[in-house]
Amino acid sequence: MTPSYDVVVAGSVNADLVVRVARRPGPGETVLGSDLATFPGGKGANQAVAAARLGARTAFLGRVGSDAHGRLLRESLARDGVDLRHLRETDGPSGVALITVGPGGDNSIIVSPGANGRLDAEDVAEADGLLRSARVVSLQLEIPLPAVLAAARAARRVVFNLSPPAPVPAELLARCDPLVVNEHEAAFVLGDTGSPVRLARALLALGPRSVVITLGAEGAVAAGRDGDVTAIPSPRVEAVDTTGAGDAFTGALAWRLARGDKLPDATAFAARVGAATVRRPGAQSSYPRLTEVEGL
Ligand code: RIB
Numbered sequence: 216m217t218p219s220y221d222v223v224v225a226g227s228v229n230a231d232l233v234v235r236v237a238r239r240p241g242p243g244e245t246v247l248g249s250d251l252a253t254f255p256g257g258k259g260a261n262q263a264v265a266a267a268r269l270g271a272r273t274a275f276l277g278r279v280g281s282d283a284h285g286r287l288l289r290e291s292l293a294r295d296g297v298d299l300r301h302l303r304e305t306d307g308p309s310g311v312a313l314i315t316v317g318p319g320g321d322n323s324i325i326v327s328p329g330a331n332g333r334l335d336a337e338d339v340a341e342a343d344g345l346l347r348s349a350r351v352v353s354l355q356l357e358i359p360l361p362a363v364l365a366a367a368r369a370a371r372r373v374v375f376n377l378s379p380p381a382p383v384p385a386e387l388l389a390r391c392d393p394l395v396v397n398e399h400e401a402a403f404v405l406g407d408t409g410s411p412v413r414l415a416r417a418l419l420a421l422g423p424r425s426v427v428i429t430l431g432a433e434g435a436v437a438a439g440r441d442g443d444v445t446a447i448p449s450p451r452v453e454a455v456d457t458t459g460a461g462d463a464f465t466g467a468l469a470w471r472l473a474r475g476d477k478l479p480d481a482t483a484f485a486a487r488v489g490a491a492t493v494r495r496p497g498a499q500s501s502y503p504r505l506t507e508v509e510g511l
Contacts, residue, residue: 226259
C-alpha cells in the first residue's frame with residue numbers, strides 16, 4: 216500500500232553552480248568572481264527539502280541525469296529523508312543552474328534543464344497512487360507543462376509556484392489553492408502592475424481558489440476566494456544570499472496547509488522560513504529546522 220504523505224513535490228532538481236560577483240558583466244565583458252561553489256538546488260528539490268527538514272513526510276517525483284551531479288543531488292534529497300522511489304534517472308546531464316550572487320545577496324540564474332526536461336506525463340501516471348495519497352502536491356515550472364498539469368489533475372490540493380514565469384492554461388490556475396507568485400510573476404501573468412492587494416484580487420479573478428504573493432523582505436499577502444486579503448510581515452534579517460528563499464517559502468507553506476493551517480497562518484509561518492534562509496549561502500544548504508524558525 217502507498218504510504219500517505221504530507222507533501223509530494225513534482226519538479227526540478229538542479230546542481231547550482233554559484234559564483235559571487237561585485238557586479239555582473241555586460242555583453243562582451245569579463246569580470247572576476249569568487250571561487251565556484253556547488254550546491255544542491257532546483258525549485259522542486261528545494262521545496263521538498265524545505266518541507267522535509269521542517270518535519271513534513273515528503274516524497275519527490277522528478278528526473279536526474281546519469282552524471283556525477285545526479286548522484287550528488289539524489290544523495291542530498293535522501294539525507295533529508297525525502298522518499299525518492301519516483302526519482303527517475305535519464306541518460307545524460309542533470310539540470311544545472313548557473314548562478315551569480317551580488318553583494319546585496321541578490322541572484323541571477325540561468326537554468327539548463329537537462330534531465331528535468333524529460334519528465335513526462337507517463338512518469339506522472341506511474342506516480343498516480345503517490346500523488347493521490349498526498350495532502351498537498353507542490354508544483355513549479357522547471358519541468359515540462361504537461362507533467363505539471365497531469366500532477367495537478369491527480370492532486371487533492373495543489374500549491375503551485377508559477378516560476379519561472381510562463382503562460383499556463385486556465386485549468387491549471389483553477390486547481391491552485393494557492394497560486395504562489397512574487398510581484399514580477401504576478402505582473403507577467405496579469406500583463407499589469409499595481410499594489411500587492413490589487414494584484415492578488417486580479418489574480419483571484421483568473422480562477423485560483425486562493426493566491427499568495429511573496430514580497431521578499433516585506434513579507435507576503437494571502438488572499439482567499441472570499442476576497443479577504445491579509446498582509447503578512449516578514450522578520451527583519453540581514454540578507455547574505457536570497458537564492459531559493461521563494462522555494463523554502465513554498466515548501467513550508469505546503470507543509471503547514473497539509474497540517475490543516477488556515478492560509479494566513481500558513482503564510483505567516485512560510486514568511487519566517489523564507490527570512491531564515493536568506494541569512495546563509497545557497498538554497499537547500501540555508502534551509503532551517505523547525506526549532507530555528509520558532510526562535511525567529
Ligand atoms: O529558486 C532557486 C532555484 O532556481 C535554484 O536552486 C536553481 O536551481 C533554480 O532552479
